[in-house]
Amino acid sequence: MRRDVAATVLAGLDPVRDRAEELYRDLHAHPELAHQEHRTAAEVARRLQDCGLEVHTGVGGTGVVGVLTNGAGPTVLLRADMDALPVEEATGLPYASTVTVDGTPVMHACGHDVHVTCLLAATELLAGGTAEWAGTLVALFQPAEEVADGARGMVDDGLASLVPRPDVLLGQHVLPMRAGSVGTHPGPTLAAGDSMRITVYGRGAHGSMPQSAVDPVVMASMIVIRLQTIVARELPPDETAVLTVGSIRAGSTSNVIPDRAEIQLNIRTYDEGTRSRILESITRIVGAECQASRSPREPEFELFERFPLTDNDAATTRTLADAFAAHFGDRAGDLGRWAASEDFSDLAAAFDGVPYSYWGFGGTDPERYDRAVREGRTAEDLPANHSPDFAPVLRPTLETGTEALVVAALAWLAREST
Structure with missing residues (x-):
């Protein structure tokens, strides 16, 4: 993929950015537990329809899948998860969650609100830039990742019959890394x-x-x-x-x-x-x-x-790493292994082992991260996923996650120059 193709599609990011930040604040303030993501799913479906996608709802319970066919070419599946955690928020943010379910506080303590926001923004950009790419985009919004059965639920509910067979599955997770950074890793990556x-x-x-x-x-x-x-x-x-x-x-x-x-x-x-x-x-x-x-x-x-092992396909990950290096420069690097777990790879079972790759991007305030490094403290001293203090900064986190999805999809979908 040539960088100018991604740049052309991402030229429309400015107006999308403001809408994305507004959506993120709304999702963060209204978290929903696994299998209860009704409000989130309805908002996702509405926005996908506004972008012109064919939309399937209720997949595996509350899952939503959008399909945008744009001529002959590869099929790329991009995935985001939607559910929150039974955690009482302590961030102090003006849009902090006050939601409780049967007396239990609920919070987006793992960043799934970031994932939903970035995938919707990326889908909007790709839908508006169809002159630059050819093929089929599948945008999949999965429920119940936190309880490890959301992906299997969508597969068991006939996911493979709803969408064209993908050539590649791609996903990402916001992590306690420096905001603005992205990282890939071939082979076993999440435990x-x-x-x-x-x-x-x-x-x-x-x-x-x-x-x-x-x-x-x-x-x-x-x-x-x-x-x-x-x-x-x-x-x-x-x-x-x-x-x-x-x-x-x-x-x-x-x-x-x-x-x-x-x-x-x-x-x-x-x-x-x-x-x-x-x-x-x-x-x-x-x-x-x-x-x-x-x-x-x-x-x-x-x-x-x-949770299954996340074992990134080596060739797919090399393609991603090259695309990220071209777009992000020295902000792209090796993710390494993380002992966190994901059910993303269960989606591959719906398509008989389609190659996949899953990467990470940073959500920690750059100044705070750099200060911790200067003071000799490790990144583990900063609020991490599942912490009541986990609060990714909006900028550049949302922009980076959106760009990463667009660049990743175009690594397969971009039209050849003439």
């Missing part, structure tokens, strides 16, 4: 993620009579400590994995030893063999600790919210 719920059983008793009990709180505590040795002592140092215990629940008052405890944990891996070894180790450790504690029942294990 596979598995969540597990473990229930261990004891024998309840009065807090003053521990000899009459089998204490599941102590049992669960020992399990948590031992689980930390899996990555530290059972995997080779060059094999990357993360195991996090995010929740322990047991009992309801101080002087009653309960009869059970629940542990929820999450693992992130880049290799199926590593994943299998970790799951086997969890089962072994939990079983051994239960036996050592004289548990009266076998523990129970439940896997839920499985």
